[in-house]
Amino acid sequence: MRITDLLEETYSAVTVNKVRSGLTVLGIVIGIGSVIAMISVGQGAQSSIQSSIQSIGSNLLVVTPGAQRVPGAAVSAGRGSAQTLTLDDASAIDSTVTNITAISPEVSRRYQVTAKGTNTNTSVVGGEPDYATVHNVTMDLGSFITDQSVTAYSKVAVLGPTTRDDLFGAGTDPTGQTVKINKVDFKVIGVTVAKGGTGFNNQDDVIIVPITTAQRFLSGQTYVSSINIQAQDSKSMSDVQQQVTDLLLARHKISDPTLADFSVLNQADILAAASSVTNTFTFLLAAIAGISLLVGGIGIMNMMLTTVTERTREIGLRKAIGGKNRDITLQFLAEAIMLTLIGGIIGTALGWILAWGVTKFAGIATTVSLSSVLLAFGVSAAIGLIFGYYPASRAAKLSPIEALRYE
Amino acid sequence: MIECRNITKTYKNGDMETPVLKGITFTVNNGEYVAIMGPSGSGKSTLMHILGALDTPTLGQYLIDGHDASSLTQDESADFRMKKIGFVFQAFNLLPRATVLRNVALPLIYAGVPKEQREQRAKNALKAAGMDEARFKYLSNQISGGQMQRVAIARALVNNPSLLLADEPTGNLDSKTGEIVLATLEKLNEEGRTIVMITHEPDVAAHAKRIIMLRDGLIVKDEINKDRVISTT
Ligand SMILES: Nc1ncnc2c1ncn2[C@@H]1O[C@H](COP(=O)(O)OP(=O)(O)OP(=O)(O)O)[C@@H](O)[C@H]1O
Ligand SMILES: [Mg+2]
Numbered sequence: 074m075r076i077t078d079l080l081e082e083t084y085s086a087v088t089v090n091k092v093r094s095g096l097t098v099l100g101i102v103i104g105i106g107s108v109i110a111m112i113s114v115g116q117g118a119q120s121s122i123q124s125s126i127q128s129i130g131s132n133l134l135v136v137t138p139g140a141q142r143v144p145g146a147a148v149s150a151g152r153g154s155a156q157t158l159t160l161d162d163a164s165a166i167d168s169t170v171t172n173i174t175a176i177s178p179e180v181s182r183r184y185q186v187t188a189k190g191t192n193t194n195t196s197v198v199g200g201e202p203d204y205a206t207v208h209n210v211t212m213d214l215g216s217f218i219t220d221q222s223v224t225a226y227s228k229v230a231v232l233g234p235t236t237r238d239d240l241f242g243a244g245t246d247p248t249g250q251t252v253k254i255n256k257v258d259f260k261v262i263g264v265t266v267a268k269g270g271t272g273f274n275n276q277d278d279v280i281i282v283p284i285t286t287a288q289r290f291l292s293g294q295t296y297v298s299s300i301n302i303q304a305q306d307s308k309s310m311s312d313v314q315q316q317v318t319d320l321l322l323a324r325h326k327i328s329d330p331t332l333a334d335f336s337v338l339n340q341a342d343i344l345a346a347a348s349s350v351t352n353t354f355t356f357l358l359a360a361i362a363g364i365s366l367l368v369g370g371i372g373i374m375n376m377m378l379t380t381v382t383e384r385t386r387e388i389g390l391r392k393a394i395g396g397k398n399r400d401i402t403l404q405f406l407a408e409a410i411m412l413t414l415i416g417g418i419i420g421t422a423l424g425w426i427l428a429w430g431v432t433k434f435a436g437i438a439t440t441v442s443l444s445s446v447l448l449a450f451g452v453s454a455a456i457g458l459i460f461g462y463y464p465a466s467r468a469a470k471l472s473p474i475e476a477l478r479y480e
Numbered sequence: 481m482i483e484c485r486n487i488t489k490t491y492k493n494g495d496m497e498t499p500v501l502k503g504i505t506f507t508v509n510n511g512e513y514v515a516i517m518g519p520s521g522s523g524k525s526t527l528m529h530i531l532g533a534l535d536t537p538t539l540g541q542y543l544i545d546g547h548d549a550s551s552l553t554q555d556e557s558a559d560f561r562m563k564k565i566g567f568v569f570q571a572f573n574l575l576p577r578a579t580v581l582r583n584v585a586l587p588l589i590y591a592g593v594p595k596e597q598r599e600q601r602a603k604n605a606l607k608a609a610g611m612d613e614a615r616f617k618y619l620s621n622q623i624s625g626g627q628m629q630r631v632a633i634a635r636a637l638v639n640n641p642s643l644l645l646a647d648e649p650t651g652n653l654d655s656k657t658g659e660i661v662l663a664t665l666e667k668l669n670e671e672g673r674t675i676v677m678i679t680h681e682p683d684v685a686a687h688a689k690r691i692i693m694l695r696d697g698l699i700v701k702d703e704i705n706k707d708r709v710i711s712t713t
Contacts, residue, residue, distance in 0.1 A: 078589045089577050184485035194713025390573045393534055394635070397555045473558075474535045476574060 074268025074400045083407040084174040086380075094412060096336070097376040101416025102423055104366030105449045109424025113449075114431060117439035122347045126340065128268050128276055130208045132307055134314055134359040135160075136300040136321070154365075157334040160284070165324060170316040172309040175206040177334065178297040180287050186280060187253045187291045188240040195236050197254055197280045201285025207303045208276070215248040215263025223283040228290065230259040234267040235278040240269055254280065257290045305314040307341075314339055347470035369416065370456035377409050377464035388468050389476025400464075400468040409461020410454060428445060481505045481675075482643065483533060488697075489526055489542035502528045502539070502697035509641070513669040514676045515685035515705075517692045518694030525570055525647055527694070531676060532567050532645045533557045562590050566602045566636030570647040571677075572628045574620040574635075580606065580627075581616045584634045591639060601638055608667075609634040610660035625652040633661060637668070644668060650684050662687050 087094050138157040163178035172220065180199040185192060205217045213234065222229050230252055233239070241247040247261045268276040288295055304313045316331065319336050329334055378413060383386070388401055428439040495671050500523040508514055518524050529535040530542055533549045534557075542549045544560070552560065561567070562622040566710045574583045584602035591603070610632040614674060615623055620631060635642060646665070650658035666687060669675050677688060685691050693701035 074590055075592055075594070078595070082589070084576070102588050386573065387575055389589075390575065391586070392534075392558055393561065393567060393569075393573070393585040395558050395639075397558045397590070399555070400590060472535075474552075474561075475568070477534075477571075 074396075074403070079407055080305040080407045082404055083411050086408055087411055093376060096155075097372050098412055098416040098467050099370030100372035101366075101413050101441060101453055102369075102400045102420040104319050104362070104369035105363050105417050105420025106423030106427060107362035107454055108359060108452070109421055109445050109449050110427035110431065110439075111181060111358035112355060112427035112445040113424065113439040113441045114437060115351060115358045116269065116442055116445070117428075117437060118354060119348060119430070120439040122351055123344060125259065125276070126347060128209070128301060129340070130301070131309055132304040133207065134302040134310065134317065135340075135343075136166075136279045136302065136335055137298070137338065138296070138318060138335050144294060156294070158297045159351070160288075160297060162321060162324060163297065166300065166302065166317055168322060169320055172305045172313055172355070174305055175303040177201055177204045177301045177303075178284060178299075180284060180292055180294075180296070182227060182292060182297045184255045184291065184296075185234065186236070186240065187249065188247075189278060189450040193236065193239040194278055195233075195239075195278050197282060197285035197287065197291065198307060199291070200281050201284055204301075207301045209268070210281075211266045213259070213266045214246050216264055217265075218281060218283050222343040223285050226289055227283055228257065228259045228286055229262045229283065230254070231263045231265060232261055233265055233277040233281075235277040236280055237264045238277075242430060247390055252280070254282070255291055256277050259286075310339055310341065318406035356401050366452060366456070370413075370460045373409055373412055373456060374460035374464060376412075377461055378467075379403060380408070381405065381464045381468040384468075385400035385471065385476045385479040386470055389473045392471070392473035393477060398469040402465045405465035405468050409465070410457035414450075414454040415462075417450050420453070421449055425447070481507065481509050481545055482500060482540075483543040484527075484530075485541040485543070487527075487530060487537040487542060489523070489530065489535075490538045493607055500697055501530075504694075504697075504699055505540075506516035506692065506702060508674060508676060510674055511672050512674055513687075513689045514686035515664070516676065516678045516694060517680055517682075517685050517691060519642060519680070522694045523697045526693055527536045528645055528647050528676070528678055530644075533567050548707040558590075559683070561640065562587060564642050565640060565646045567583055568629075568632050568636045568644075568649050570651070572632040574628055574631055576619070576621040578620060579617050580611070580620055580623065580631050583620050583631055584638050587635060587639045592641070594691070602634070605634040605638040606631070608664050610664065626654065626657055628655055630661065632656070635687070637664075641673065643674045643676070646675070648678055648680075650679065650681070658684070 113131050136158065139223055163176060167176045177200055181196055183194055184197045185194050186197070190306055197277055200218065201223055202220055210217070217231055218229065229337065232247065237245070237247055240252060241250065248263060251258050252261060284297070292440060302313065304310045314337050321335055322330060322333060324336055428441050431437050432439045484504050484506050487501055487504040488499070491498040491500060498554055498604065504527060516527065518523050530537055533544070533552065536550045548633065549557065561579055564696070575586070581599060581602050584605055585598040588598040588601060603616065611630045611634060615627060620628065623631070629649065633646070633649055636646065644665070649665070650661055653661060665677065679685050686705065686708065689705055691701070691703060691705050
């Protein structure tokens, strides 16, 4: 039997019962489509979390108050709640630890912020000039906080572009205007360039004020919420981490490192912890979608078994006029594979559209990767083979005369 | 040459045994034209299936050109059917959702004949079986019983078989179309093909050169059709 004849026979067999073939294909379409869409959501989440972690800055170490936890749980544990870090700790690190390019102690908290007739609730960060270096902040309008404004407790504020849009309207220049943070007036001196973060970690929805001002007029406390340190390069990160830990242990008079009242997180650790979370998340989503793929595969097998039963006489005839077992097996296998491949193609398109829709309407980043498309096709071809083989070989084993007599 | 040596066939369905053929012995030489007659249920179709290597005897031997057919594997007997045998089934066994032309060309798919050749040969076979050309593109469940019969005959002819087995080939035809089919069979026989035809009409059997009578699974008569043999010689 020639391959073109095989394809022709398969095509006409599949198109004879369009509704049934269509429904069977639908099972595969949904399975493949949801696998691709789910993986795209998972991978999208992964890359958006990674890029938002990277947008915080590069070669960063973050010292937070509170007990050391296992990596992963430590990402946000106890941050800001314990009060063990001070500006003196920061200046001690600055003067003692080597291989650091910038150090930025910060206090941060959410406040209600108002301007003329508008108001928003946003994160207000008290920082120093190095904040700009550590967090890769560049100015769109005006200027950043200066050492002078830090020492003078100046009531000046730098707005993130989103905050500016919320308070003064998109694209306006608010420098020189006044915002009220927690009922205290601040003069706007600049707007940062958008960094494009999303969600809880939005780097654009923020107000930066001098740390001294924040401590005196907003929090009323002398503690800092975190000290962000930029290492010279990625190679010196662990060395810097060690130096900072040793220094702070000594300053806080703690001899047992496991009892430390602060934790030093390395950006790479945060990234690894976050990707292990998103990997699990992606896997979970894919596994759920995989179940519908399995159900679709069973649908194929069910349809093929029904087809074999229905077409028993046809099989008998084909064998009677010279069809070999291999020809019969191939024919039914080809039908199953054709159905799954059609399902795979439509399902890939559907998954793509779903992913696009999720991004467009739910605002969740998605990434349809080549590997997930290949995976979907591999799986659908495998489903065709596995679930088609049993019905096909059953068809081939029938004795021609018994098959012809079948009613 | 085909040879039956004391063939018996007993159907077993659970505990129930149905003896159908009870010891059939005969030989058909190449080029013969044999009619098998007998009352309904006497085992004619059963015997025909054995002759076509579609079924195997319970006991006894069936030899094709000296080879025992029961020693063939499924694929070997399929190959043999494809190359040597044309089979007209009593129930036609056409594929209902395929066109007339496709039904007739189907055996050639398994012989690996390319599409254009296949269609040409199918058309020739259909014409030889007296099928109206206007019906070639009809689905095989959209034609009459007599037309189905002719399609079934055309399909049996399409692979140029050396042995044509026809189970009631004129059963559904009016006498005029029946004559066309019988003339076709006669022509094929004159070309040297062996023909075994089942019928219970003596008029039809009269076209054969030899008539075998079957009753209750046994051959009760096996003789040369003198009229026919004398008239043609
Ligand atoms: N699969 C089977 N199981 C049991 N008995 C069967 C089976 N097939 C046929 N028979 C029996 O074998 C007998 C002969 O059947 P067969 O079809 O050979 O008859 P026939 O001579 O061709 O009859 P007709 O002229 O009506 O076509 C019948 O009595 C039938 O009941
Ligand atoms: Mg019969």
